[in-house]
Amino acid sequence: MTDEQRFDQLGCINPSLHTPNLDRLAADGVLFENTYTTNPSCVPARASLMTGQYPSQCGVPTYVTYLPDHEKTFMTRLRDGGYTTAVVGKQHFGPTAIDKGYDYEEIIDPHFAPDNLAEHLGENSWFDYLAANGVSGLNDLAEPLFPFVQRWKADPGFHIDTHIGQQTLRWLREDRPHDKPWFMFSSFSGPHMPFDGLGLPHERWYDDTEIDMPQTTVEDLKNKPPHQMVAHGTTEPGALSDEQIRQARLSSHANVSLIDEQIGRMIDYLKAEDLYDQTLILFISDHGDYLGDFGKLGKSQCLAEVLIRIPLIYKPAGPTAAGVHHSAFVNLVDIAPTCMAAAKLDRPGEWLGRDLADVASNDDRPPAQPDRIYMEVGRIRGLRVGDWKISHYFERDYGELYDLASDPWEKNNLWASPQHFAKRESMRAMLLDEVMRLSPRHKAPWNDQSDPPSPEI
Template sequence: MRRPNILFLMTDEQKFDTFGFVNSVLKTPNLDKLISNSVFFNNAYCSNPSCVPSRAAIVTGKYPTACQCPTYISTLPKDEVTFMAKLQEAGYYTAVVGKQHFDASEIYKGYDYECIVDGHSQTAPYENIVAFAEYLKEKGVYKVKQVGEKLICGSEWTGDIENHIDYFIGEKGREWLANHIDTTKAADAKPWFMTLSFPGPHQPYDCEGTAYAANYNLADMTLEESKVADLETKPPHYKHLNPRAYIDQYDEELYRRTKRSYYANMSLIDEKIGEVIAMLKEKDEYDNTLIIFSTDHGDFMGDFGLVTKAQYLSEGLMHVPLFVKPPIKDFQGFRTNDLVTNIDIASTCLTAAKAPEKITEHMENHPYNDYWEKDTVSARDYVYMEAHDIKGVIRDGIKTLYYVERDYGELYDLNTDPAERINLWDDPKYQTAKMAGMAKIIDKMFWLSPKSSMQWNVNAPKI
């Protein structure tokens, strides 16, 4: 039986509610249509609120602690193995167009073809955006200069939209994949895996002023339920984000325009993904392609009067979009409330490639394939997350966040307070729930430790 092709669509810093499918304000018709053929996870979480560790977790299938890349300034060790390299071993041709964020790591990435663009605009260092910079040079518009901020942590777009980095990534990805499909039509050709990874809608929020932004009304860019005053009950570092990220120091209209810029960037990405999907259908590859969509982490975008992200395990940063279209013709999509993590993209791809033996110790192993291949799914009873010295779990709607060597923490009852406005860490009625959450954190940290699966002794009784 022919193994499926695999397309991994990825964004950067995308909040959960940025599809028309979830939020009617958003204009993302192509993604919405793709979701209709997919399993959509209402409760999907990333492992970490920062690009580098979260992406390290995705490509290795391991939590940042386990793959030894726990912070933004850390790098994957050379001896780690990506799931793309394992797909190569399993006989797949692998490719990437877009952002990866391996940074200074010497790890073997596992791609047969690479067009890595690790930046968010032409102001990034040339060596990080070579293909994009050369494209702009050919058009005579490559000028490295800092763009003035006319939005909150962003600016208006004043040039040709074809010079936007997400437009370039979408075009480059579609063109490369179409050519690869056309030149590998033989029945014995390798199945392919491709990562198409957009730098947006990550800051700088720069799609205000485009035709995409013109499709949104400022009046629809509403303020979030949580407010800056809610930070008073949270740990002290919440008040020490980038000073420019606190929206109460600006006019409300400026925040609304910033949010519109963020939404407009999603509409641009949606358009480019729509063109890729249309190409797959034209070339009769759509039905045999497993398509996975997710992001590395979210963005406050108004939560608690903040924008951007940092070392916090808040829902706006950790609760992420994730859906999967199986390689099945006319698949009828559905939603599930099961707790999942985007680290299982690795185990899902290896399972689809008929190479489950390559899912090794410390890799997360709850492949999404079970949702269309099995009658029942063994779902997690809790989800774990970390931000270096902050560890957290969500179980039965109770979110417990432990701060290493601090006498404070966070606990929220998401069943009644999904916006996380009331910190119940010291509430007497929630101490039993807190202890249960702490026990799960200890369990997970134990299993992430080296050689945790090794038995005590040859004839030692099981505990």
């Protein structure tokens, strides 16, 4: 898993990216081209993935909330079902006492090193590794260039994503059980801001004069809800030059290439041990980033496509229709049921997600509707149905409505268009159905159990 990687940051989708190992993984499996996060923030998105529920269902509706102690991760369910479970890298559980579900934990949540490492020894294996190799703090690793962007100046072996990749490989080589099934969650920190790919050797794969540039500008924010003009979790809209945006994109892309290199080493190990063909591999991110679209870097509390569409590669164990690009709508709540089905374990009845094996084979069935996908953030709820997408803002008279067939980058908000009033209201009715479907008692009978029964409503 990566953090803050957009859907278009894969070489098999965007030839501007150098990701040969992820591309070969996609060539051996299924690339889901319409994958959505459930929430464009790290904490709720990851809570959703881990519990198989939407953020509002599992009690983590925003990035400042954390999983309640009573929730149960699918890793715990795998462990209870006989699997050895392990994690290396970012989790973002936060201050919760929940049973995370791992037999082996090497959690590394920070995105960058502190100024004084000596004050943080013992917090995670990356900090300890840096200190043991003479690094005193962030200044030894990177230098700031402009908001959200740094230049790496140290050995690439000190990079957090190199460390996560190496520690994952160490567990596979040294601690992986040989007498029982296992699950490994390798979770990279990048390419989350601050972008620090500039200065890495992976920058050599890119010509900064040919970097793919944004399809939108700050001017395209004018007909959107007003909070999107506020710098909350982002750079100030329109504050960066085209050259700074180009450098930010190059930096993010180079970090993706570093992660791709680490994933390639894992793939090579599995193949050398004759484990690759019998191992289910899922690659996904938690959310995207503006990367200069609408004149911003970072993320914010809205449901823009560049923030909520993410990459997903599904490489099943055993034979598959390799190299398929699938157009079905899928999202983070499909990960837990996919893993449980692969392990031949029962899934909780309240889960709404689907097994990606069924989706990939077109054996798709309820409970989820294949032609629509639901999303949420804070007090905003959204739905995409076919090429149409709506975002409803609670207790506000504005919202967002887009025809993605003619406007894939969401430049033209049709919410207030008189010609699209009927479409807006039909989409809003479908969104209300989805919101009700997520409520805990949505299956209550129409009639009560009185005698005689009340009339049908």
